[in-house]
Amino acid sequence: MRKRSLWLLCVCCVLMSTALLFGQGTTGSSSVTGRVTDTSGAVIGGADVILTDLSTNIPITTQTNAAGLYIFNNVVAGKYGMVVSKAGFSKAEVKDQAVLVGAATTVDVTLEVGQISEVVEVKTVAGAELQTLNSTMGQTTTPAAARTSSSNPNCARRSAGTPSPVL
Numbered sequence: 001m002r003k004r005s006l007w008l009l010c011v012c013c014v015l016m017s018t019a020l021l022f023g024q025g026t027t028g029s030s031s032v033t034g035r036v037t038d039t040s041g042a043v044i045g046g047a048d049v050i051l052t053d054l055s056t057n058i059p060i061t062t063q064t065n066a067a068g069l070y071i072f073n074n075v076v077a078g079k080y081g082m083v084v085s086k087a088g089f090s091k092a093e094v095k096d097q098a099v100l101v102g103a104a105t106t107v108d109v110t111l112e113v114g115q116i117s118e119v120v121e122v123k124t125v126a127g128a129e130l131q132t133l134n135s136t137m138g139q140t141t142t143p144a145a146a147r148t149s150s151s152n153p154n155c156a157r158r159s160a161g162t163p164s165p166v167l
Contacts, residue, residue, distance in 0.1 A: 030099050033071040034107040036064045036084055043068025044111055047086040054079045054096070077101040082109075090114035 032051055036044045045066040052059045055078055064070045082094040089111035099105050 029102045030075045030077055031071060031073050031104045032075050032080065032082075032097075032099060032107060033069070033104060034109060036068045036070065036086075036109050036111060038089070038111055038113065044086055044089070047084055047089075047111065050083045051075070052081045052083075054081055075099050082107060084109045084111065086111060088113065 036047045036049070038044055043064075043066075045064055045068055047064045047068070047070075048061065049064060049070045050059050050061050051072050053076065060072055060075075062070050062072060077099050080094075080097045080099055082097060083091060084094075085091040090113075092109045092111055094107055094109065097105065097107060
């Protein structure tokens with residue numbers, strides 16, 4: 001009876017620990033950071049920065065610090081819009097900014113002197129997701145693309161008729 005109870009306890013511990021590992025997926029591992037400056041390059045502290053998930057329309061708000069820096073941690077991968085505003089400056093908007101899994105996306109914004117009712121649209125540039133803060137790399141892909149990707153050597157071998165090695 002005692003062996004059976006001990007065995008059952010071990011099985012429960014293993015099942016609980018694997019359930020915790022599944023919770024470490026792709027959510028919350030990305031960040032969005034940047035610096036807000038004016039047209040002369042001077043930093044703007046106290047600017048309001050609103051990051052909105054375009055799939056859910058849920059906004060996250062922060063303010064720049066005295067060095068003009070802002071950061072959003074634990075951001076889920078996807079498409080985002082961002083609005084930056086400060087009294088005495090035109091509002092800046094960033095549309096369709098991609099946030100990739102495990103990446104720190106940097107979006108620097110320049111505010112122009114003007115009225116808050118004026119809006120300056122900031123266009124995202126291909127390659128803006130360049131990773132300069134750390135050496136981690138990530139990639140977002142669909143299951144269909146992963147099955148047919150030529151960059152996946154196991155898929156390429158199977159599609160060429162060569163059986164994959166058994167380990």
